[in-house]
Amino acid sequence: MNEKINTFLSSDLLERYLLGDTTSAETAQVESYIARYPEVQNAYNVLQHHLEIVAKSNAIEAPKSVLNNILETLDDKPVIKLKPTYKYKKWYRFSVAASIAAIIFASTSYLFYTQNLKLSKENQIVVEEIFDLRDDIAQNNLRLDSVMRQLLNLNNPETEKYIIKGNERAKDLKTVAYINSKEKTSMIDVVSLPQLPEEQCYQIWAELQGKMVSLGILSETDRQLKSLPYTEDALALKITIEPKGGSTDNTASLDNAVADITLH
Structure with a gap:
């Protein structure tokens, strides 16, 4: 085996190529060596076999999905039609209008309050799911690191x-x-x-x-x-x-x- 092939096999390019952790240039280099040198092809086949052994012991569960939060559209408020049968005094009409406006304002404020409360709870759920997702990613990274260590151990000449x-x-x-x-x-x-x-x-x-x-x-x-x-x-x-x-x-x-x- 010439020094060039020996240097290549001593690196971790083949292991990283199998795990999809190489750059485009490194990928091209690895695939070129596999095609040109039988020794590299043989080492690649051995690594694939070992990876299959390791893979079956590490089932990686899929991460929890994050729910989309959709706010319901508020229905249009009904129009209140007043059909007075008596002639009210001007000041009385103003007081009635002011009362109606106050009622509408109070109702609208309550709706916005409950809507904001609901949105706050939904945001809290999203935050918790994001933290769960981060935990899943961390666990997956640990599993990947364990797979890498086991693969290197199986491929160790010792x-x-x-x-x-x-x-x-x-x-x-x-x-x-x-x-x-x-x-x-x-x-x-x-x-x-x-x-x-x-x-x-x-x-x-x-x-x-x-x-x-x-x-x-x-x-x-x-x-x-x-x-x-x-x-x-x-x-x-x-x-x-x-x-x-x-x-x-x-x-x-x-x-x-x-x-x-x-x-x-």
């Missing part, structure tokens, strides 16, 4: 991949473990787990010199790439069938082991 298959007791069992002894990280992808009776569960263990350390419960309903406790100097990984809730005293039921793999 990360070892272990495919754990079930024995005769659980032929359909399949999980994939990713362990990086340099970064001291451990993840597992639950691909498939045969169904167990309700009173039983699968438990994964790290085997050390002379003892077993529980790494947690595996569940078919929790099929996603997730972190496991990193165990220094682990010799192997084992999966056993335990009573519901798992063994709490770090005593693995080795007679009920359904899968194991030796670590490098």
Whole structure:
């Protein structure tokens, strides 16, 4: 591999290209390298595969929509027609007109007051929804950052991949473990787990010199790439069938082991 390709692969352009975080110039450069160099094409395919693994464990829910607030149009006020049957004095007509004007003014003021109160409440709802939307955006950014970190970890040359298959007791069992002894990280992808009776569960263990350390419960309903406790100097990984809730005293039921793999 020439120095030019090696420099390109050592950068984060491919990862950012997959996440849509490149400029137009960077996009053109990445697509050119993918088309021209088989090594880059192969690295791109591997990244796509890893991204698919990570993506299924991070379902990003859509954000809440902000409601549009529409003020109802005020109906035209009815016209009051006065048909006097008597001849009122001029001052009396003025007092009646003034009373009617006062009533109309009071009614209009009340309508504007209630309308402003309603608008204030609706504005408060909009403000709260905007804050909720900002929280959703922040959560999505955190998820994206987590996806990026997991992708980089999966693509790290120091990360070892272990495919754990079930024995005769659980032929359909399949999980994939990713362990990086340099970064001291451990993840597992639950691909498939045969169904167990309700009173039983699968438990994964790290085997050390002379003892077993529980790494947690595996569940078919929790099929996603997730972190496991990193165990220094682990010799192997084992999966056993335990009573519901798992063994709490770090005593693995080795007679009920359904899968194991030796670590490098």
